[in-house]
């Protein structure tokens with residue numbers, strides 16, 4: 618079996634942490650296996666647990682819109698989460714659960730070799746920063762700042778931003794996350810728009 622096949626079948630029967638007891642479906646991740654950009658959320662929610670797919674609920678719709686805002690097609694990216702099974706009542710995953718699940722995420726990073734990782738939310742951001750040997754302080758201080766890192770031998774860049782779920786009902790956070798997409802993320806993937814020309818440019 619290929620490495621992806623092995624990884625997916627391992628996740629499909631995984632019992633390495635307590636979350637396996639309450640999950641309906643593990644949510645390994647989806648998208649292009651040669652994606653330049655990888656989005657990493659925190660953990661599956663209710664819709665994701667039902668369908669086995671990442672970011673398909675309300676937060677996922679916002680994530681898809683944010684990608685489209687900068688001309689990124691969702692299926693050209695790879696989308697996954699730090700933990701692959703839904704924590705009951707959407708509680709935060711514990712440190713033990715994150716550690717148990719982390720080898721799967723590391724393997725995904727090694728297989729995809731993304732040029733850019735976008736960490737969605739503070740749990741994902743802290744995990745990715747620590748994985749890269751960096752210190753995580755806070756979202757307010759560190760969002761929207763690309764940092765060059767090496768994770769399991771893969772040289773890549775990481776940009777932390779707010780979680781789309783937190784932006785659903787908070788217009789201030791929505792503005793911040795949109796700005797991170799339009800500025801840092803668009804720039805990192807070379808999708809920033811040409812600066813608007815004004816009449817003066819033609820004189």
Ligand code: URA
Pocket residue numbers: 658659660661662665670671672673674676677698782
């Ligand atoms: N929130 C996440 O962090 N991940 C999902 O897949 C869906 C919602």
Ligand code: SF4
Pocket residue numbers: 628631632633634635636637643700701702714717718
């Ligand atoms: Fe295994 Fe990760 Fe699911 Fe825990 S969350 S059971 S480690 S796949």
